[in-house]
Amino acid sequence: MAERSLPDGFGDLAGLASAWALPTELERNRQRYRASIDDIQRFYDTMLARMDAIMEHLNRFRVDALPAAEQRLLYLALALAEVAPAIEFYRQPAVIDGYDTERFVPRTGQ
Amino acid sequence: MVLNTANGDERWHERYPELGTQPIPIESYVSESDFQLEKERIFRRVWLNVGRVEELPNPGDYLVKDLPSCDTSLLLVRSEGGRVQAFHNVCSHRCNKLVWKTGSGSGRGFVCKFHGWTYGLAGELRFVPDEERYFGLRKDTLGLSPIATDVWQGFIFINLAKEPEETLEEYLGELGRELGQYPFAETSGSYYAWTTELRANWKVFKDGFQEVYHVPFLHKRSLPDSFSSKSNPMSHCLEMKLYPRHHRMSLYGNPDHAPTRVESLAFRFGSLVIRNAYTAGQLPPGVNPTKSLSWSLDINVFFPNFFVDVADGTYFTYNIWPLAVDRMAWEVRSYFPKAQTPGQRFSQEYSKIVFRDALLEDAQTVEATQSVLTSGAKTHFQLHDEELLIRHDHQVREEHTRRG
Numbered sequence: 001m002a003e004r005s006l007p008d009g010f011g012d013l014a015g016l017a018s019a020w021a022l023p024t025e026l027e028r029n030r031q032r033y034r035a036s037i038d039d040i041q042r043f044y045d046t047m048l049a050r051m052d053a054i055m056e057h058l059n060r061f062r063v064d065a066l067p068a069a070e071q072r073l074l075y076l077a078l079a080l081a082e083v084a085p086a087i088e089f090y091r092q093p094a095v096i097d098g099y100d101t102e103r104f105v106p107r108t109g110q
Numbered sequence: 111m112v113l114n115t116a117n118g119d120e121r122w123h124e125r126y127p128e129l130g131t132q133p134i135p136i137e138s139y140v141s142e143s144d145f146q147l148e149k150e151r152i153f154r155r156v157w158l159n160v161g162r163v164e165e166l167p168n169p170g171d172y173l174v175k176d177l178p179s180c181d182t183s184l185l186l187v188r189s190e191g192g193r194v195q196a197f198h199n200v201c202s203h204r205c206n207k208l209v210w211k212t213g214s215g216s217g218r219g220f221v222c223k224f225h226g227w228t229y230g231l232a233g234e235l236r237f238v239p240d241e242e243r244y245f246g247l248r249k250d251t252l253g254l255s256p257i258a259t260d261v262w263q264g265f266i267f268i269n270l271a272k273e274p275e276e277t278l279e280e281y282l283g284e285l286g287r288e289l290g291q292y293p294f295a296e297t298s299g300s301y302y303a304w305t306t307e308l309r310a311n312w313k314v315f316k317d318g319f320q321e322v323y324h325v326p327f328l329h330k331r332s333l334p335d336s337f338s339s340k341s342n343p344m345s346h347c348l349e350m351k352l353y354p355r356h357h358r359m360s361l362y363g364n365p366d367h368a369p370t371r372v373e374s375l376a377f378r379f380g381s382l383v384i385r386n387a388y389t390a391g392q393l394p395p396g397v398n399p400t401k402s403l404s405w406s407l408d409i410n411v412f413f414p415n416f417f418v419d420v421a422d423g424t425y426f427t428y429n430i431w432p433l434a435v436d437r438m439a440w441e442v443r444s445y446f447p448k449a450q451t452p453g454q455r456f457s458q459e460y461s462k463i464v465f466r467d468a469l470l471e472d473a474q475t476v477e478a479t480q481s482v483l484t485s486g487a488k489t490h491f492q493l494h495d496e497e498l499l500i501r502h503d504h505q506v507r508e509e510h511t512r513r514g
Binding site: 098 | 301302303304305306307331332370371372373375376378379441449450451452453454455456459460462463464466467469470471472473474477
């Protein structure tokens, strides 16, 4: 199935993609809050090491004309943006002393 | 005069001595009668932002938005001639809500679910089933009830007064003219939005977003050095300016901010809410008014409930809607130029996620304040010099609710 694949050269990320390549902010945020900080750290470390290659590959395409495998790789990259505060600010999945993220509802299909 | 506020001796309050320096009373934040007065004398009388033109780009596009702060539901329609007009979303027959589903859609007209009364895009009543059994029904007088509507820089405003006291341009005034030079059209191609309902008086919320005295404390994890530095540890503003109803504060940005690893990646592909590429000269005079190179963004607050906070290459808005004396709705939007490349999309995602998480810190405090506000422990708020905008807002609100 095309939507389960990643572009050639990014097969090493397949395991992470099955958990983290999610199409919306809501799903990525829920995955962040579900995961342990150790899992998030592994995801963060692996992705950071690959981001230069990911961006170089993806930026050959227009964002509104991505093939399915590239779209999935972009979702994976967007999940890095989602978890960055968990690693870089809070050292835990949730915002410390934060408002309930389930009450802060994304309105567009973002 | 450009004031180097980070080390300046002048206090903002000295520029506006008529406001005084006394603590301000809590009463209007907890009083049911004040809440009713605000609805009646503010929200039903002034110009209110309800959306942007990009939400209904083509003739026949419409947007349904419930507006409980004004006891109505709006039907915004782009007519065949291209003009955006708001109507009360109420059928002329027996007042059924005409379109039930909120959000945007497109069509050639509107049919009431209840008895099939049909309206055109200009709000005109086109068809009444079994019309001949009515009693002298004058269809030409029974169109949808229009609401005063105007557009400023792509932002759609409505005014529920039968005859607005001022035009939108007059209402937005000098701040509207200064901020109107910002490249809104170019910076609105991609946007991300969130909504939530908070258990708080709308002014408790508003006050928290028109001062940055809280930033080094409440946001010490998420924004440790974006808005403060060794030379400006308390995030003192670059400029504050009060207009008759509105106000602006221009925020310091730390040029030596140490980016995180993901921020550095994101910043390669675009401006971020917490960091932009401002150098000099690329923004109009009404943005970053002191033209400081240590600038992050301007908070522009249009009375009563609309924030337009602009940075270089990105901006965000808040709309605050009172629902009850202790309940409110909040809409947030984070705007960027249209993302063309996956890199830009990633950059925007990072910007909005950091922004969102910082907002979650703010929102929690708003509800925490509200939870003890009616305790009777305190009767007044103590205001710091950097909280001038809260003081001004209090005065403007008082003026509006006192008038008949």
